[in-house]
Amino acid sequence: MSDSFGNDAPADAWGTNEPQDTPQPSGSAPVVFDKEALAQRAREQGWTETTAYDYEAFEREIGEIGPEVPELEAILFGREFRPEQGEHIAQLKEIEVHVEGPERIAPIVRFTDAGLHPAVLANCQRAGYVVPTPIQGYAIPTILGGSDVVAIAQTGSGKTAAYLVPILSKLMGKAKKLSAPRPDVTKPGFDIRSHGVRAEPLVIVVVPTRELAIQIFDEARRMCYRSMLRPCVAYGGLPMQICREELGKGCDILIATPGRLCDLMDKPDLLSMNRVKFTVIDEADEMLDQDWETELTKIMAGGDTNEDADHQFMMFSATFPKGARELARKFMAEDHFNIRVGRAGQTHKNIRQNIVYVDQNAKREAVYDLLISMEKPGRTLIFCNSKAAVDLLDDFLYNRQLPTTSIHADRNQREREDALRAFRTGKAPILIATGVSARGWDVKNVVHVINYDLPSAMYGGISEYVHRIGRTGRIGHQGLATSFYNDRDEDLGQALVNILVECECEVPEFLSHLTPEDGNIQFDDDSDDEAEAGDGGAWGGAADGDGDAPAAAGWGSAEPAAPADDGFTADAGFTPAGGAPPADDGW
């Protein structure tokens, strides 16, 4: 799909082209509609006029924003970083969106409909975003409206921008008003030890791994362009001295791993939480799996000093276990929104999943054969369950002259960064990793994910499988996921078959006995537990037969929100942002 600002833009994705109200059936003369007669007929039948969308225009003052700096712009938004949405983006929109909250959300179908600050809108354009993904369509207006949000959506569906864009839009133009004083680092004689300040961020984003922290920091830098806000990153493994120096220059948006953030919270001379207005927990499920619950509870409580009544909390993930729901219930406003694109833990049809039977002792040869026979070699990510297995496989393939590198928790920071850089740049296009270390990675053009070891329950089970294969087939691109299965993986068999059936992938012969005869898949996902617990069903309301809890009082809508692809017309009186979606914007 072409850039929305080029002349060959997809019609109206940014609302800049004339709406096409005259359909042109191919090969025949244009059909001319008499709009007035049609309007009259519609009114006679009792249809009201299309009402304008409430938050179409940006209503507050632009405020003070920074100048354009072409050199910086080229660095931040250079081709290397442009995601270039794939042509199969429509697959993502086919998934039903479920929303529970105190009121209906009118999802946005164009970025221009969201009432975003013009400078943020321009940054979205520069970043190459064409149309909002479904999770962005719902989360952006909800966050702009000031609500707390729990959001679940498939891997690679743009969750990071779903929170960064509205948060930055709310802060853009207000840096001078809201930010803590910052030292002038350009002043001659500036010395961080004597002139450094205490960091008082407005936004905290918590993520499970260092690599993810750096990736989100990069995305935040792009969205902060011209905002005069300063993003910083802090993670375990970064020398405390460097952390101190960075924070000492001032920090408005802090992206951090939970352990390091809690360390910093214990050092009031370095960090104060008193200005925090937005707390985002990204990949919440992973952090709870990794036993960061105490740290998350401390972070969500916001430290002793934060008394901001408007403090917004957000949790984003592709899966949503019980622990995360409990955290949400404890810290979020009672009227928070739950936005779920599809089933929690669902994947999508852009990933072709292959399960092949391979005996444990034949795996090495099998992975070699697979790599050597790839039609067109491309970036490939291989997952093993243990660090030792990663090292062994890396040695084995490297000795067979394949361009490999590897990453796991025992590597030092430098080694991890080098490995990821080599993979990103294509110097070492085969990366072998443990699942945890690759959580949330967004690497362009990963064409193949191989589960050398499938993640048994001990290694995160089926949700880990979903996260792993989600490193390919991102944002409308297609990808392949091959998994080696043998008797040791039987505990995962049923869940795998369910996902294969759901995504219309082939179920291999050796698992075919697990295919439900009546075609009805029973997902053993976390949302069911909730319903069984009888506590009101955090996911209540989606009466769609997918196993969700029945409608619960207090969660507003009793039907699923409209599927994102049908013009959002599920409900009378429910008008999509900006009217009907553009005719040909791919959604």
Ligand SMILES: Nc1ncnc2c1ncn2[C@@H]1O[C@H](COP(=O)(O)OP(=O)(O)OP(=O)(O)O)[C@@H](O)[C@H]1O
């Ligand atoms: N509207 C959009 N149009 C085009 N590209 C987009 C859009 N929104 C986000 N992207 C790009 O899509 C890629 C994937 O986004 P992101 O990493 O936020 O996905 P995610 O849902 O968080 O995935 P995961 O669950 O695997 O962490 C990024 O490169 C991002 O810049």
